Amino acid sequence: MNAPVHFDPASDALNTPLDRIDVSDPRLFQDDIYHPYFERLRREDPVHYRKDGKYGSFWSVTKFKDIMAVETHPEIYSSAARLGGITITDRPMEFRRASFISMDPPRHDEQRKVVSPIVAPANLNNMSGIIRERVCRVLDGLPRGETFDWVQRVSIELTTLMLTTLFDFPEADRANLTYWSDVATADVNAGGIVDSEEKRLEILREALRTFTAMWHERAAKPPGFDLISMLAHAEATKNLVNDPQEFLGNLTLLIVGGNDTTRNSMSGGLWALCKHPVEYQKLRDNPGLIPSMVPEIIRWQSPIVHMRRTAVADTELGGKQIKAGDKVVMWYISGNRDEDSIDNPNDFIIDRARPRHHLSFGFGVHRCVGNRLAEMQLIILWEEIMKRFPRIELMEEPKRIYSNFIHGISEMKVRIPA
Amino acid sequence: MARITYIEHNGAGHVVDVPAGKSVMQGAVDNNIPGIDADCGGECACATCHVYVDAAWLDRIGLPAAGSQEASMLSFAAVTQPDSRLSCQIAVTDAMDGLIVRMPEGQH
Numbered sequence: 001m002n003a004p005v006h007f008d009p010a011s012d013a014l015n016t017p018l019d020r021i022d023v024s025d026p027r028l029f030q031d032d033i034y035h036p037y038f039e040r041l042r043r044e045d046p047v048h049y050r051k052d053g054k055y056g057s058f059w060s061v062t063k064f065k066d067i068m069a070v071e072t073h074p075e076i077y078s079s080a081a082r083l084g085g086i087t088i089t090d091r092p093m094e095f096r097r098a099s100f101i102s103m104d105p106p107r108h109d110e111q112r113k114v115v116s117p118i119v120a121p122a123n124l125n126n127m128s129g130i131i132r133e134r135v136c137r138v139l140d141g142l143p144r145g146e147t148f149d150w151v152q153r154v155s156i157e158l159t160t161l162m163l164t165t166l167f168d169f170p171e172a173d174r175a176n177l178t179y180w181s182d183v184a185t186a187d188v189n190a191g192g193i194v195d196s197e198e199k200r201l202e203i204l205r206e207a208l209r210t211f212t213a214m215w216h217e218r219a220a221k222p223p224g225f226d227l228i229s230m231l232a233h234a235e236a237t238k239n240l241v242n243d244p245q246e247f248l249g250n251l252t253l254l255i256v257g258g259n260d261t262t263r264n265s266m267s268g269g270l271w272a273l274c275k276h277p278v279e280y281q282k283l284r285d286n287p288g289l290i291p292s293m294v295p296e297i298i299r300w301q302s303p304i305v306h307m308r309r310t311a312v313a314d315t316e317l318g319g320k321q322i323k324a325g326d327k328v329v330m331w332y333i334s335g336n337r338d339e340d341s342i343d344n345p346n347d348f349i350i351d352r353a354r355p356r357h358h359l360s361f362g363f364g365v366h367r368c369v370g371n372r373l374a375e376m377q378l379i380i381l382w383e384e385i386m387k388r389f390p391r392i393e394l395m396e397e398p399k400r401i402y403s404n405f406i407h408g409i410s411e412m413k414v415r416i417p418a
Numbered sequence: 419m420a421r422i423t424y425i426e427h428n429g430a431g432h433v434v435d436v437p438a439g440k441s442v443m444q445g446a447v448d449n450n451i452p453g454i455d456a457d458c459g460g461e462c463a464c465a466t467c468h469v470y471v472d473a474a475w476l477d478r479i480g481l482p483a484a485g486s487q488e489a490s491m492l493s494f495a496a497v498t499q500p501d502s503r504l505s506c507q508i509a510v511t512d513a514m515d516g517l518i519v520r521m522p523e524g525q526h
Contacts, residue, residue, distance in 0.1 A: 068458070068461055068463060071463055072461065072462070072463050072487065105490065109490075109493065109494075112494065113493070113494070116494065116496070116526075117496070119526070120496035120497070120524075120526050121496055121497070121522070121523045121524025121525075121526055122496070122497070122523060122524075124524065354447075354459070356455060356456075356457040356466075357457065357458075357459050361457075363457075363458050363461065363463035363464055364463050364491075365490060365491070365494070367463070367464055367494075369494075371526075372524065372525075372526050
């Protein structure tokens with residue numbers, strides 16, 4: 001989009017000297033031209049060091065098995081916020097907010113276990129009814145024969161409503177949740193409203209105020225089954241509200257984790273089907289494929305582009321010597337296309353064998369806590385779509401966000417034939 | 419080879435022969451037995467092959483060592499019990515002929 005017309009990413013990826021390749025450039029994801037760069041790294045230098053890149057010096061881990069090795073050794077590859085946390089961006093020290101995703105065991109374990117029951121199998125059954133009812137309402141309200149933005153009307157609306165349930169947050173104020181989520185993850189160089197860490201914090205303080213009031217209200221009442229009440233009443237987290245930085249860190253984690261990721265899979269799935277008409281027809285012929293299509297959509301979209309760790313000991317990875325203090329970036333979006341671990345990884349196949357063998361949720365102790373809720377929302381969405389709309393047309397290529405962390409679609413114009 | 423019985427949460431049973439050396443998880447996946455998801459493929463990196471080992475077998479199969487990766491991953495699974503294991507970490511031997519494992523309500 002921003003690239004000159006004659007720019008050819010495939011040849012650029014091949015002709016750039018290996019040590020100059022910088023896969024952290026958010027433009028690669030915004031312009032949807034990242035594949036050839038990762039293909040080259042996987043082939044020629046799967047654990048790749050980029051010195052002084054756009055986001056500092058860092059190791060890129062691009063193959064499925066190497067990513068798995070990093071994921072399963074949290075004692076070597078730390079997530080700690082003070083070391084830089086889980087994103088490639090090194091925020092100034094005063095803006096590094098801990099949360100259970102940017103913490104190592106054992107504290108991580110204690111805090112995570114407080115919230116995980118809300119997305120455990122028993123509670124998924126409790127929530128499926130309300131999710132389906134909302135999906136039906138949103139889909140029934142869509143226009144026929146006219147172009148509209150799928151992201152606003154469907155993806156954002158459904159995932160934000162889900163958040164109101166998880167937090168027991170007033171539905172009328174739900175736009176705030178979307179806003180805070182976007183603010184929390186915005187790249188300060190993206191040209192949006194958040195152009196500095198100070199600005200980000202200023203906006204997020206409003207979220208902190210809102211949730212602090214909610215916390216005190218719920219702490220005074222008997223335990224309820226929403227995230228704030230669960231945190232307020234659990235032994236491991238009952239004082240969290242007194243540490244505003246860590247409280248805000250956990251709030252943004254839960255808001256982003258429960259929102260941005262599924263939102264983009266809701267958009268990315270429709271995009272993938274529109275670009276793969278044979279698969280779309282397979283789905284029309286057999287909607288029973290939805291449960292296996294959903295994990296394939298999540299692989300295909302890879303809603304989280306990367307997760308970062310910081311080595312706390314010298315170690316070896318893929319034949320490379322990693323030093324304590326090095327920044328190590330696991331590119332899920334690349335591992336999900338690794339031909340050594342996934343058959344025909346560059347094909348979108350809605351009935352592939354073992355579709356859940358993908359990296360989009362991460363693995364190890366930090367594996368996405370809401371993974372089954374995310375799948376359930378997508379399954380219900382596609383079941384109800386197929387009952388109503390056998391065909392949805394993509395009217396133009398989606399607009400993508402400037403980010404190397406969230407693989408986001410900000411606008412996607414579609415039409416349901418009248 | 420060991421004959422293993424997998425019992426789904428709804429009570430549906432599946433009896434299959436699993437070659438020694440494979441994992442109990444692999445035995446389920448190879449035979450398309452529902453209820454064991456095994457997202458990570460046997461790396462002990464998720465907890466979606468969670469099973470309950472039948473009381474008669476628990477002593478012989480054993481529990482994960484405290485502090486092990488399996489114990490750590492299992493601690494994040496839903497509805498764990500004292501007889502919980504990750505089935506990818508149970509290597510099948512001929513002596514396991516007759517083993518019974520049950521599946522939880524869902525894998526998480």
